[in-house]
Structures are given as C-alpha cells and as structure tokens.
Amino acid sequence: MPGVSFIKILFLYPTLYYQNCMDAQSSDCFNNDWSNWVADCAGTLFKGRFSHSDQISLQFNNILGLKFSFSFMVGKFDSWDPGEDQLQVLVDDAVIDTFTYGPYYGTYMCFNSTYPEYFDSKSYVFNLPIGRKSLKLTLKGSFNEGVDNESWGAKKFTLEILEPCVEFYSDCNFQGDIWRICNGNQTSQVRNIPFEIKSILIVNGIQVKMRDPKYNGGQTQTYTSSQYCLSSYQFPKYNQNA
Missing domain, CATH: 2.60.120.260 (Galactose-binding domain-like)
Structure with missing residues (x-):
C-alpha cells in the first residue's frame, strides 16, 4: 500500500x-x-x-x-x-x-x-x-x-x-529515549513506534529497512551500520505514550 x-x-x-x-x-x-x-x-x-x-x-x-x-x-x-x-x-x-x-x-x-x-x-x-x-x-x-x-x-x-538487538534513539549520537528490538525478523507498523527516530545503533550482520512518506521522497532506506544522526523519521502515527 x-x-x-x-x-x-x-x-x-x-x-x-x-x-x-x-x-x-x-x-x-x-x-x-x-x-x-x-x-x-x-x-x-x-x-x-x-x-x-x-x-x-x-x-x-x-x-x-x-x-x-x-x-x-x-x-x-x-x-x-x-x-x-x-x-x-x-x-x-x-x-x-x-x-x-x-x-x-x-x-x-x-x-x-x-x-x-x-x-x-x-x-x-x-x-x-x-x-x-x-x-x-x-x-x-x-x-x-x-x-x-x-x-x-x-x-x-x-x-x-x-x-542480536537493534536500538533506536530519539536524539542524535545514541542519546535520549531508547526503543529496542531483539531476536528474529520483525516488521513494526507505525502504531508501535514510540518517538521520532534520530539515530540507530546497529551491529554488523543486521539490516534495518525503514520507510516514511515524508523522508527522502518516501523511498525505503536500508542501513547496515550505525546511524549517528538522521533527519528525523517522523512517522505520522507514532505513539507518544508507548
């Protein structure tokens, strides 16, 4: 869709x-x-x-x-x-x-x-x-x-x-609030994302794919290494109370 x-x-x-x-x-x-x-x-x-x-x-x-x-x-x-x-x-x-x-x-x-x-x-x-x-x-x-x-x-x-695990942060340089996903192949819909994502901590051997209609023309981005400062993945329905 x-x-x-x-x-x-x-x-x-x-x-x-x-x-x-x-x-x-x-x-x-x-x-x-x-x-x-x-x-x-x-x-x-x-x-x-x-x-x-x-x-x-x-x-x-x-x-x-x-x-x-x-x-x-x-x-x-x-x-x-x-x-x-x-x-x-x-x-x-x-x-x-x-x-x-x-x-x-x-x-x-x-x-x-x-x-x-x-x-x-x-x-x-x-x-x-x-x-x-x-x-x-x-x-x-x-x-x-x-x-x-x-x-x-x-x-x-x-x-x-x-x-292994992946950690997402609300601020650049792995600061602020943390959201962690571990174990297995997982896809998270927008209702489970707790904040705007500004940095990601990734170990070798893991691929993180993300798409946001307002980020980079809506194209899916694939990351295989840690991202220190992103231009804010602001998912339209992220749950501020998660």
Whole structure:
C-alpha cells in the first residue's frame, strides 16, 4: 500500500562480531588485543606464554544482544598439575568454567622437551541482561611454577551474537529515549513506534529497512551500520505514550 511507514529488521544471525589470531601464523596475533605477548609452538602462534596468576582480558562496548557464544583454542604447555594448576574463563568477572590437564597429556611439540603440549578448543554460550551494552571476557590462570615449566596460551578468539538487538534513539549520537528490538525478523507498523527516530545503533550482520512518506521522497532506506544522526523519521502515527 503506498505511503505506509514501516521498520523491518533482518537479523542475519548468528552474527560474527569479533575474531582474532585465527590462523597458524596469523599476523593479527601481534596486535594488542588481549596481550602483546606472542609465542610460537611448532609453527603455531598463540597469545602467551602465561603462568602464575597471569590473566588476559578484552572489553567490548556498544555490543547489542541477549545471547552470545565465545570460543577460543587453549594451548597447554609443559607440566600442568591437576588440582594445583588451572585456567578459568570469566564473563564480566564471573567465573563460567575452570579446567585443567595432566602433566603428560598431549604430544611433545615445543618448549620444555620433558613434557608434552596439548591444543584444545573451548566454547561457551551465555546471556547478558536486557539493556546491557558492555561485555568483558577474561582468561585467568593459577599456576605455582614459572613459565619454563608450566604455562598456557590462547588463540582463535571468536565472539558471536546468537540473539542480536537493534536500538533506536530519539536524539542524535545514541542519546535520549531508547526503543529496542531483539531476536528474529520483525516488521513494526507505525502504531508501535514510540518517538521520532534520530539515530540507530546497529551491529554488523543486521539490516534495518525503514520507510516514511515524508523522508527522502518516501523511498525505503536500508542501513547496515550505525546511524549517528538522521533527519528525523517522523512517522505520522507514532505513539507518544508507548
């Protein structure tokens, strides 16, 4: 029907939000994400080596979603003693997993020739509270000997958004009132739009389609990245009391 205003959101999820240090000799292992320490074990680069109470963290801001998946590969180097040496995974400083390996678990590949190494892939799914837009991921070790005898590294860091969201704002630069839509493909008719839209926060992998008879000649606009200041989508019947 001509002249009908709408918003349609296409969530192409899971949305790949972040990757780092993915390949055996990946050059991005040398950037400062997580740590600027890099170790080579049998031709494979890892962030590390770490020991004692070393930990690495990465903070994500303006990340929109309800459910996430975090995965990485851990490198167990040399002698780990179960019950004494362990690695923890934390989300926003809360421990979601603790694991360890035996000293002779794995294959002899690098560093101390007395003990073997082992590469293991780890993956976790977790939720964030509605409205939370920041996320901190941490790997934290607890070892009682130095790096020459027991250590660890990590690589293939991947963060996916399994249930993404889009946020609409009443003012430019993501200020003012907020209207949020999450999960699945959704089309909102004009009766559900709570205010004039001036900016939109969008993560990669999401398409937002909007049409307003008074905006840009009534043509449908498609946005795939955040919009900091729009010329006000003033839908003719937006609900001021929503």
